Amino acid sequence: MTKSMKFSAKFGKFMFYFGNIVIGIIFVSPLIWMISASLKPEAKIFADMDSLATFLPIQASLDNYAEVFSRLNMPQVFKNTLLYIGLILIFDLLVNSMCGYALAKFDFKGKGAIMNLVIALMVLPMEAIMLPLYIEMSQLGWVNTLPALVVPFIAKCFSIYMFRQFFCDVPDELIEAAAIDGSSPAGTFFKIVVPISKTVYATVFILDFVAHWNDFMWPFLVMTGEDKRTIQLAVQSFFGTQPVHYSAIMAALVVSAIPMIIMFIFMQKYYVEGIASSGIKG
Amino acid sequence: MAKTKKLTGRKRDERITAYMFVAPAVILLIAFLVVPMIYTVYFSGFKYQIMRPDAIKFIGLENYQKLFSDKNFWIALKNTVYFTVLVVPIQCALALGLALLVSKKFRGVSIFRTMYFSPQLTSMVVIAVLWSVLYNANPNTGLINSLLVSLGMEPIKFLSDADTAMNSIIFMSAWQGAGYQMMIFLAGLQGIPKDQYEAAAVDGATKFKQFLYITLPGLKGTIKYVVMITMIQAMKLFTQPYIMTQGGPKNSTKTLVYYIYTQGFQKGNFGYACSIAAVFFVIVVTLSMAMKKVTAATD
Numbered sequence: 104m105t106k107s108m109k110f111s112a113k114f115g116k117f118m119f120y121f122g123n124i125v126i127g128i129i130f131v132s133p134l135i136w137m138i139s140a141s142l143k144p145e146a147k148i149f150a151d152m153d154s155l156a157t158f159l160p161i162q163a164s165l166d167n168y169a170e171v172f173s174r175l176n177m178p179q180v181f182k183n184t185l186l187y188i189g190l191i192l193i194f195d196l197l198v199n200s201m202c203g204y205a206l207a208k209f210d211f212k213g214k215g216a217i218m219n220l221v222i223a224l225m226v227l228p229m230e231a232i233m234l235p236l237y238i239e240m241s242q243l244g245w246v247n248t249l250p251a252l253v254v255p256f257i258a259k260c261f262s263i264y265m266f267r268q269f270f271c272d273v274p275d276e277l278i279e280a281a282a283i284d285g286s287s288p289a290g291t292f293f294k295i296v297v298p299i300s301k302t303v304y305a306t307v308f309i310l311d312f313v314a315h316w317n318d319f320m321w322p323f324l325v326m327t328g329e330d331k332r333t334i335q336l337a338v339q340s341f342f343g344t345q346p347v348h349y350s351a352i353m354a355a356l357v358v359s360a361i362p363m364i365i366m367f368i369f370m371q372k373y374y375v376e377g378i379a380s381s382g383i384k385g
Numbered sequence: 386m387a388k389t390k391k392l393t394g395r396k397r398d399e400r401i402t403a404y405m406f407v408a409p410a411v412i413l414l415i416a417f418l419v420v421p422m423i424y425t426v427y428f429s430g431f432k433y434q435i436m437r438p439d440a441i442k443f444i445g446l447e448n449y450q451k452l453f454s455d456k457n458f459w460i461a462l463k464n465t466v467y468f469t470v471l472v473v474p475i476q477c478a479l480a481l482g483l484a485l486l487v488s489k490k491f492r493g494v495s496i497f498r499t500m501y502f503s504p505q506l507t508s509m510v511v512i513a514v515l516w517s518v519l520y521n522a523n524p525n526t527g528l529i530n531s532l533l534v535s536l537g538m539e540p541i542k543f544l545s546d547a548d549t550a551m552n553s554i555i556f557m558s559a560w561q562g563a564g565y566q567m568m569i570f571l572a573g574l575q576g577i578p579k580d581q582y583e584a585a586a587v588d589g590a591t592k593f594k595q596f597l598y599i600t601l602p603g604l605k606g607t608i609k610y611v612v613m614i615t616m617i618q619a620m621k622l623f624t625q626p627y628i629m630t631q632g633g634p635k636n637s638t639k640t641l642v643y644y645i646y647t648q649g650f651q652k653g654n655f656g657y658a659c660s661i662a663a664v665f666f667v668i669v670v671t672l673s674m675a676m677k678k679v680t681a682a683t684d
């Protein structure tokens with residue numbers, strides 16, 4: 104009895120690993136193919152198509168990457184992308200955390216109304232307002248300039264909500280004590296609350312970085328100049344530009360994913376927590 | 386109680402600080418979310434050609450009348466609903482299945498978690514370009530068809546056939562998105578007390594019964610949340626058809642957001658596009674309110 108149970112437990116464990124390995128390999132195979140193809144000459148990609156060799160970087164070289172860098176102005180593209188995201192994030196973290204803190208810890212007239220506004224606007228899809236927003240940008244003379252990518256996306260209802268949730272848990276005694284020591288309400292926030300709230304800042308940072316790094320539609324609408332392109336626009340246009348080389352396209356895809364992978368390696372904990380906490384609290 | 390009437394110095398300080406703290410965010414939200422939203426509704430009452438801003442004319446509900454008799458609008462709505470109705474259960478079930486595979490601590494669990502999450506590390510643009518290549522109809526240049534042929538099957542015209550194009554996008558989207566929902570499910574699974582499983586195991590309940598009577602009820606809230614965010618995201622489908630099929634073949638992948646883009650930005654029918662956007666907005670908000678109601682009613 105116990106022997107067969109032991110055996111079935113072992114067998115179950117084996118099946119569990121086996122299942123995970125098979126499903127895991129199927130799951131990542133498109134990405135492995137992308138990386139392997141990015142390292143091969145195009146003719147070799149086609150030649151290997153009908154065998155498992157298609158997943159292996161045979162005759163590997165960085166020629167495809169050289170082609171991407173010579174055809175796309177990658178330093179410029181990266182600069183455009185990181186600059187706009189960096190600017191959004193600086194203001195995003197500042198403005199939304201201040202708002203979230205006020206909603207969590209201060210009493211003032213209109214607080215309930217602002218909280219309702221934030222929650223109501225959370226479901227507002229960007230796609231429903233992109234037409235007038237575009238007109239607004241063009242009236243401000245911002246089309247094809249940095250402010251069009253940055254200014255409309257500083258205030259974020261979801262960020263405000265995340266900050267508020269976090270600051271609600273900061274003990275009132277801490278804030279009282281600072282006030283008794285003569286700290287002003289703003290001073291207490293910046294000198295005492297912010298330094299102990301690194302987790303929530305890191306979480307909002309990584310969630311919003313990813314969202315903007317991946318954003319395609321809005322940059323596509325407002326940034327039409329070739330030298331203004333963000334990374335997603337560069338990748339998308341490269342896909343349609345002659346000569347279409349699969350090998351170089353795959354290299355471009357890999358290049359565009361590298362910053363995300365680096366971010367993930369360093370901020371995995373906050374990223375995963377951010378995703379998970381949205382589910383628990385929402 | 387006289388104290389409450391007259392603000393103390395500190396209370397007044399706090400109130401001033403509060404207004405200074407909320408003002409930037411609130412001003413930006415109003416300027417770039419509320420105002421455009423109002424203008425979407427406002428412009429939907431006008432005949433407004435982007436090339437002829439001088440010829441703008443109020444036409445009341447005419448755009449909406451035109452919309453409801455516009456064959457392309459109904460096609461776009463049908464495609465959007467079709468995508469949503471299929472992708473939501475597939476992606477959520479896949480995410481839940483993956484979460485169950487990696488919910489327990491075992492050697493290498495973080496490697497498997499990262500594997501399932503990895504499609505999320507690339508953008509939808511990257512995924513759409515990659516899969517356009519994988520889905521290529523020619524078995525000599527498309528990986529999936531090459532595989533099908535070597536297994537002795539007929540190649541499929543994935544993206545170039547009106548019958549399979551949307552399904553191909555659904556399959557790819559579920560693959561790309563499932564890792565995100567998996568992470569939410571993992572957090573939900575942590576919240577189910579372990580002793581419930583132990584008690585059930587002592588009573589001789591099979592794994593399947595444990596799943597049915599402990600895991601699923603324990604995840605009720607999480608499932609509702611995941612279904613809601615996946616549904617709203619699905620309604621916004623644009624990037625995949627724009628890159629992979631340009632709405633074709635035969636309009637089979639043209640979605641509501643795609644139609645807003647085509648009418649507003651390509652054809653310059655700005656007022657008309659705003660009426661589509663307004664309808665789109667009403668649909669999304671109604672859906673999320675309905676989901677919230679359902680969640681509140683059953684909790």
